[in-house]
Amino acid sequence: METKTVTVIGATGTMGSNVAGIFASFGNAKVYCVGRDIEKVKKTLPRIVKSVRADAIAENLIPADLSMLESCVFDSNLIFESSAENMEVKAGIARRVGQAMKKTAVSCTGTSGLSITDLAGCYPKKLRERFFGVHMFNPPYNMPLCEVTPTIYSDRTVLDELKTYLKDVLFRTVVEVKDSPAFLGNRIGFQFINEALQYADRYKDNGGIDYIDAILGSFTGRAMAPLTTSDFVGLDVHKAIVDNIYQHTQDHVHETFLLPMFFRKLLSEKKLGRKTGGGLYQLIRYENGLKRQTVYDINTETYRDVIPYVFPFEDKMKKYLAEGDYAKAFGQLVKNRSQEAEICVSFLLKYIVYALYATKEVGYSIEAADDVMAAGFNWCPPLAMFQAFSTATDVSALIRERLPDICAKVDIDRLLMDIEPSKYDYRIYFKSGR
Amino acid sequence: MDRKVYILGGAQTDFERNWTKEGKNMLALLKEVTADGLDGAGLSFDDVRELKREDRVACFVGNFIAEKYTEQGHLGALLTEVDPVFYGVPSARYEAACASGSVAIDAAQTKIQTGDYDVAIVIGWELMKTVDSKVGGDFLGRAAFYDKESKGIDLPFPKLFGRLADETIRKYGVNEERYMDSLAQIAVTNYANAKRNPLSQTRKWFMSLEQAKMRGTETNPYIGGRLAASDCSQVTDGAAVVVLASERFVKERYIKEKPILKGYGHRVAPMLFDKKMQEQQGSRYILPWTRQAVLDAYRRSGLSVEEIDVFETHDCFTSSEYAAISAFGLTEPGREYEAVESGMIALGGTKPINPSGGLIGCGHPVGASGVRMFLDLYKQVMGIAGRYQVMGAENAMMLNIGGSATTNYTFVVGRPKKREEDVG
Numbered sequence: 001m002e003t004k005t006v007t008v009i010g011a012t013g014t015m016g017s018n019v020a021g022i023f024a025s026f027g028n029a030k031v032y033c034v035g036r037d038i039e040k041v042k043k044t045l046p047r048i049v050k051s052v053r054a055d056a057i058a059e060n061l062i063p064a065d066l067s068m069l070e071s072c073v074f075d076s077n078l079i080f081e082s083s084a085e086n087m088e089v090k091a092g093i094a095r096r097v098g099q100a101m102k103k104t105a106v107s108c109t110g111t112s113g114l115s116i117t118d119l120a121g122c123y124p125k126k127l128r129e130r131f132f133g134v135h136m137f138n139p140p141y142n143m144p145l146c147e148v149t150p151t152i153y154s155d156r157t158v159l160d161e162l163k164t165y166l167k168d169v170l171f172r173t174v175v176e177v178k179d180s181p182a183f184l185g186n187r188i189g190f191q192f193i194n195e196a197l198q199y200a201d202r203y204k205d206n207g208g209i210d211y212i213d214a215i216l217g218s219f220t221g222r223a224m225a226p227l228t229t230s231d232f233v234g235l236d237v238h239k240a241i242v243d244n245i246y247q248h249t250q251d252h253v254h255e256t257f258l259l260p261m262f263f264r265k266l267l268s269e270k271k272l273g274r275k276t277g278g279g280l281y282q283l284i285r286y287e288n289g290l291k292r293q294t295v296y297d298i299n300t301e302t303y304r305d306v307i308p309y310v311f312p313f314e315d316k317m318k319k320y321l322a323e324g325d326y327a328k329a330f331g332q333l334v335k336n337r338s339q340e341a342e343i344c345v346s347f348l349l350k351y352i353v354y355a356l357y358a359t360k361e362v363g364y365s366i367e368a369a370d371d372v373m374a375a376g377f378n379w380c381p382p383l384a385m386f387q388a389f390s391t392a393t394d395v396s397a398l399i400r401e402r403l404p405d406i407c408a409k410v411d412i413d414r415l416l417m418d419i420e421p422s423k424y425d426y427r428i429y430f431k432s433g434r
Numbered sequence: 435m436d437r438k439v440y441i442l443g444g445a446q447t448d449f450e451r452n453w454t455k456e457g458k459n460m461l462a463l464l465k466e467v468t469a470d471g472l473d474g475a476g477l478s479f480d481d482v483r484e485l486k487r488e489d490r491v492a493c494f495v496g497n498f499i500a501e502k503y504t505e506q507g508h509l510g511a512l513l514t515e516v517d518p519v520f521y522g523v524p525s526a527r528y529e530a531a532c533a534s535g536s537v538a539i540d541a542a543q544t545k546i547q548t549g550d551y552d553v554a555i556v557i558g559w560e561l562m563k564t565v566d567s568k569v570g571g572d573f574l575g576r577a578a579f580y581d582k583e584s585k586g587i588d589l590p591f592p593k594l595f596g597r598l599a600d601e602t603i604r605k606y607g608v609n610e611e612r613y614m615d616s617l618a619q620i621a622v623t624n625y626a627n628a629k630r631n632p633l634s635q636t637r638k639w640f641m642s643l644e645q646a647k648m649r650g651t652e653t654n655p656y657i658g659g660r661l662a663a664s665d666c667s668q669v670t671d672g673a674a675v676v677v678l679a680s681e682r683f684v685k686e687r688y689i690k691e692k693p694i695l696k697g698y699g700h701r702v703a704p705m706l707f708d709k710k711m712q713e714q715q716g717s718r719y720i721l722p723w724t725r726q727a728v729l730d731a732y733r734r735s736g737l738s739v740e741e742i743d744v745f746e747t748h749d750c751f752t753s754s755e756y757a758a759i760s761a762f763g764l765t766e767p768g769r770e771y772e773a774v775e776s777g778m779i780a781l782g783g784t785k786p787i788n789p790s791g792g793l794i795g796c797g798h799p800v801g802a803s804g805v806r807m808f809l810d811l812y813k814q815v816m817g818i819a820g821r822y823q824v825m826g827a828e829n830a831m832m833l834n835i836g837g838s839a840t841t842n843y844t845f846v847v848g849r850p851k852k853r854e855e856d857v858g
Contacts, residue, residue: 025640025642026640028642049653050653052640053639053640053653054640054641054642054645054653054654055645055648055651055652055653055654056642056644056645056647056648057645141638141640142638144638171629171638218457318457321457321458321462322457322458322459322462323458323459323461323462323465324458324461324462324463324464324465324466325465425448427466428448428451428456431455431456431457431458432456432457432458433456433457
């Protein structure tokens with residue numbers, strides 16, 4: 001597959017700019033960085049260079065605006081569209097790209113949830129076979145996951161060439177997924193995050209957001225607690241993902257994709273998270289350089305200091321983790337029957353079960369679930385999570401004991417048959433400390 | 435090498451990990467690597483218990499300067515906190531700056547040779563991300579003569595190896611651009627190899643020849659003299675284990691197809707860099723004692739450079755790997771650039787150096803590096819190095835240095851059969 005020249009559309013956006021950096025560095029491609037405003041694109045270029053820590057790629061980046069789209073596309077071997085997450089906008093661009101691209105070129109959309117098949121339909125019939133979903137995660141320099149989605153029109157040979165390029169040249173962790181809402185990583189990840197959000201609402205008298213984040217913090221196998229993650233990616237992006245899944249899927253956790261009222265209120269007030277200076281959390285910076293982390297209190301609808309929760313089970317787990325005693329840490333987690341420990345265990349077990357379920361629906365192998373969660377979220381992937389629990393207990397029995405409602409809804413025996421040793425090491429994901 | 439010393443296997447930690455960020459201490463590091471290392475060697479904690487009863491096992495810990503990074507000394511005895519199985523096992527810490535891992539291996543192999551023990555567990559480790567790079571750089575300055583070469587100097591080691599680059603250019607009159615481009619290519623080869631190593635620190639990082647040549651830019655700033663960030667090895671948390679065994683043990687357990695240690699070299703050069711440079715004026719080699727350590731290993735193993743299929747070297751900086759090329763005998767001294775330019779030392783070349791990615795690509799937890807290299811020689815000779823395997827490797831050599839090439843350690847690991855044929 002020829003990839004000397006690439007066009008990235010939407011190059012001033014977070015994903016677009018970072019992906020342009022990946023093509024220009026690992027791909028060593030000449031990259032047309034197309035945005036609405038060429039001056040804004042020019043200002044983005046230093047950020048692209050920084051995203052891959054390489055001044056050497058600066059000469060590969062060529063700023064352009066939408067009026068130059070056709071000429072950029074015509075000159076390109078690969079087109080990557082990373083425009084606003086809106087069907088009309090993306091369809092409009094797809095039609096323009098379809099008219100301008102060479103017959104030998106490949107076109108991709110970076111959409112995180114819109115139908116790839118519908119977008120393929122915007123291309124001339126002959127070119128539909130050369131159009132794919134290529135969904136990367138932020139920031140791609142650290143998160144190598146790349147979900148690739150073919151459609152009913154796709155040419156298998158082109159698809160294989162594209163996957164090889166992404167894997168061997170761009171060093172992506174490539175997972176082929178079906179054209180299903182939010183694909184696989186976000187389906188699993190945002191099920192967890194959104195249910196955590198619902199629990200924050202349910203346990204608002206215990207503290208709510210920071211209470212749940214304290215229960216599901218980095219000691220549970222992730223770099224960032226789930227609601228902090230939502231705040232980081234943006235409440236609007238979170239909403240787009242879960243609404244899409246809620247509207248277009250129907251499974252045993254359907255209701256966990258609903259947004260709680262307080263979250264809708266924050267959205268309506270444009271409190272979209274870190275990028276707008278406040279959302280679920282708000283970092284207050286003082287003139288003297290001091291910083292204070294505050295959190296949205298659901299009951300009082302104001303921001304207050306984050307509570308430094310100390311749960312006995314968590315405290316003990318962290319002490320064990322600090323000294324590398326993983327079996328003892330998980331033993332403590334399973335044995336402790338406090339409300340917090342039970343919530344924690346149920347979330348981690350539900351995560352395993354839903355990953356097994358979703359990967360059957362959206363992926364092609366059980367390893368896919370592990371790849372997406374490790375390489376896209378930096379969370380202990382589900383099979384590795386199963387192994388982690390296995391150091392202390394019979395996990396299948398624990399699932400039956402702790403998740404009776406879910407076991408009544410899914411064929412748990414069938415799902416657990418897919419369990420196999422993970423290629424990921426669970427130990428690196430469970431952290432001690434805040 | 436009178437008696438055979440077998441290498442049963444071992445393990446290394448994932449060098450990408452930052453144990454301070456994970457909130458884990460040295461015990462966590464040691465528990466993981468010990469369990470994985472014994473497993474990799476086909477041994478269990480019960481085996482160690484049984485061997486201990488018969489006084490047949492000992493531990494050798496390589497570490498440079500945990501007293502500074504983690505406020506902990508007495509590191510041999512510390513293993514008793516890793517697992518009670520080590521109660522009663524003879525264990526001590528060995529130190530020779532960045533060659534600490536090698537001096538631990540050397541002590542271990544000696545004890546196997548003498549017949550005192552049948553199994554020797556060698557553990558090299560260093561946790562370096564407990565402090566920032568400036569403080570860490572000062573700690574590492576103790577590998578030079580601290581009072582005269584490091585005290586009050588920011589990052590003394592890059593500066594010393596920057597001077598090695600200057601002296602190399604001066605000694606051989608090599609074209610400066612050609613030399614610096616060779617150093618850039620050395621960095622790029624190490625980064626490229628590291629992408630094939632699932633436990634390397636830089637496996638996700640981007641590096642290209644253009645980037646390595648763009649020294650003095652924001653993303654590749656000068657660190658020491660003419661050396662930039664791309665010319666430097668990494669600050670790394672990590673540990674590695676190898677398990678050595680006697681012939682008696684291997685026969686008793688019906689262990690087959692394990693490589694043996696064929697030879698070693700150990701030479702100490704003048705501590706002060708200035709004195710090294712004065713002394714080398716009488717030699718064709720810029721680092722004559724490094725060269726001598728290589729010759730010693732060739733002599734002891736009965737092998738020559740032609741018979742070595744793969745090398746792991748101490749690329750703490752690109753200028754040290756450059757000097758190692760002629761020290762190994764791959765080129766005449768002063769013509770090292772030929773081996774770089776021809777692709778000889780790249781993976782896929784005739785004499786690959788650092789298929790693992792080396793200290794630049796794989797990472798450099800100083801006390802662990804010697805053991806990690808030795809483990810990589812084992813993997814290459816066993817044919818289990820995965821995507822960085824050098825096909826058909828029968829004999830492998832490593833060079834591990836401490837300080838400014840002050841302590842020089844070399845080992846040759848290979849398949850036993852081949853050696854018998856050679857000697858026979």
